[in-house]
Every structure is written in structure tokens, then in C-alpha cells.
Amino acid sequence: MICNFDASEHKLRRKNLVEILKNEGIKSQKVLDAILKIPRHLFVPEEVKDLAYENEALPIGYGQTISQPYIVALMTEALELRGDERVLEIGTGSGYQTAVLAELSLEVYTIETLKELSERAQRILNFLGYTNIYFKIGDGTLGWEEYAPFDKIIVTAAAFDIPKPLKDQLKDGGIMIIPIGGREFQNLYKIRKVGNNFYKENLGGVRFVLLKGEYGWRD
Numbered sequence: 333m334i335c336n337f338d339a340s341e342h343k344l345r346r347k348n349l350v351e352i353l354k355n356e357g358i359k360s361q362k363v364l365d366a367i368l369k370i371p372r373h374l375f376v377p378e379e380v381k382d383l384a385y386e387n388e389a390l391p392i393g394y395g396q397t398i399s400q401p402y403i404v405a406l407m408t409e410a411l412e413l414r415g416d417e418r419v420l421e422i423g424t425g426s427g428y429q430t431a432v433l434a435e436l437s438l439e440v441y442t443i444e445t446l447k448e449l450s451e452r453a454q455r456i457l458n459f460l461g462y463t464n465i466y467f468k469i470g471d472g473t474l475g476w477e478e479y480a481p482f483d484k485i486i487v488t489a490a491a492f493d494i495p496k497p498l499k500d501q502l503k504d505g506g507i508m509i510i511p512i513g514g515r516e517f518q519n520l521y522k523i524r525k526v527g528n529n530f531y532k533e534n535l536g537g538v539r540f541v542l543l544k545g546e547y548g549w550r551d
């Protein structure tokens with residue numbers, strides 16, 4: 333009984349969150365349905381579970397954060413997923429964005445530098461039954477050559493420029509979503525690759541944790 337109540341309570345909160353995202357301008361029904369379905373509270377630490385369905389970024393340990401639901405929705409919508417694509421994600425983090433991608437695409441290849449975070453995400457995503465996610469622990473700025481090229485690429489940490497390997501590993505006609513800027517503030521870009529040209533559209537100001545690695549920030 334308690335469990336059932338708990339599940340429906342979470343569902344109600346997710347419905348409320350979806351309404352907020354609609355009001356904020358998210359239009360894709362597929363994206364909203366994925367957010368309605370995925371139990372975000374399982375992806376956040378115990379201490380912040382009560383805030384799981386607020387439209388907020390939350391700490392997930394190791395100095396990292398789970399992105400704000402609105403940003404997850406905005407980035408996913410911008411990827412224009414049809415369901416048949418292979419997607420590369422840089423920055424697995426909590427694994428929540430990974431779950432949203434796994435709902436809306438064929439296969440997700442996700443890379444995370446921090447072993448502890450990747451392993452925690454793997455446990456939750458396996459528990460939820462996803463079988464179309466491939467995990468790698470390592471430097472995502474190098475991409476994942478073995479499975480390249482990718483139809484879509486999403487970077488969920490702040491870059492100062494597009495890492496060259498990611499440009500190379502994006503399919504012709506593909507879309508990349510990536511925050512680019514300084515350490516404190518970035519703009520979210522939607523980038524379309526057409527031949528050797530990259531067309532950029534600015535989706536607005538954002539704040540992400542830093543993208544580290546060979547083509548990222550060095551501390």
C-alpha cells in the first residue's frame with residue numbers, strides 16, 4: 333500500500349513537472365512523455381529526493397550536478413530524435429538524460445570520466461530495464477571512435493570550443509547539442525553538420541559544470 337501510494341505520488345509530481353515544462357515552451361510530446369515516465373527520484377541522492385520533481389539542477393556528488401529538467405527537455409527536443417538513431421552522450425553523470433535519450437532513440441553510447449558516477453548510473457539504468465545503452469568510463473572529448481559516426485551527439489558539460497573528435501564523429505546531416513563558453517557561463521548551441529560546414533544556432537544562456545579532458549578544460 334505504502335509503495336503504491338509512493339508511486340502514484342511520484343507520478344503526480346511528474347505530471348506537475350511536465351505542465352511546468354510545457355509552460356516554459358517545451359513542445360515535443362515525445363520528450364514530455366519520456367519525462368512523465370522516467371522516475372527522476374531514482375537518479376538523485378537520498379538527501380535531495382524531495383526535490384527530484386522540482387525544475388532544478390541538483391547535486392549528485394563528486395562536485396557534479398544532474399541537469400535541470402527544463403534543460404534536459406530543451407536539449408533532447410533540439411536533437412530532433414525520430415527513434416532510429418545512434419546517439420553519443422558526453423557526461424553520463426546521474427544517467428537521467430541517458431534514460432531520456434534511450435526512450436527516444438535506437439542506441440545510446442554514453443561516456444563519463446568519473447567511474448563512481450558511471451557505475452551508479454549503470455546500476456539504475458539496468459534496474460529500469462534499458463538494454464540499448466552502452467557505457468564507457470573515460471574522456472568523452474575523444475568521442476567513441478569504435479562506434480562512430482553518430483547521428484546525434486549531446487554534450488552535457490561546458491566546453492570552450494567543440495572538441496575536434498566530436499566534429500569528426502558526427503554524421504553528415506547530424507545534430508550536436510553542446511554548451512560553449514567560459515567557466516561560469518555558456519550558450520547552448522545546436523550545431524548541424526552539412527558536409528564540412530557546421531551551422532550554429534544559439535538556444536540561450538546556460539550554466540554547466542566543466543567539460544574536462546584532452547579537448548576540454550584543464551585544471
Ligand code: SAH
Pocket residue numbers: 396397398399422423424425426427428429430443444445446449470471472473488489541542543544545546548
Ligand atoms: N547529463 C548529466 C550531467 C552531469 S554533469 C545529468 O543530468 O546527470 C556533467 C558530467 O560530465 C559530470 O558527471 C562530469 O564528470 C562529466 N564529464 C566532464 N568532463 C568529461 C569528459 N571529458 N568526458 C566524460 N565525462 C565528462
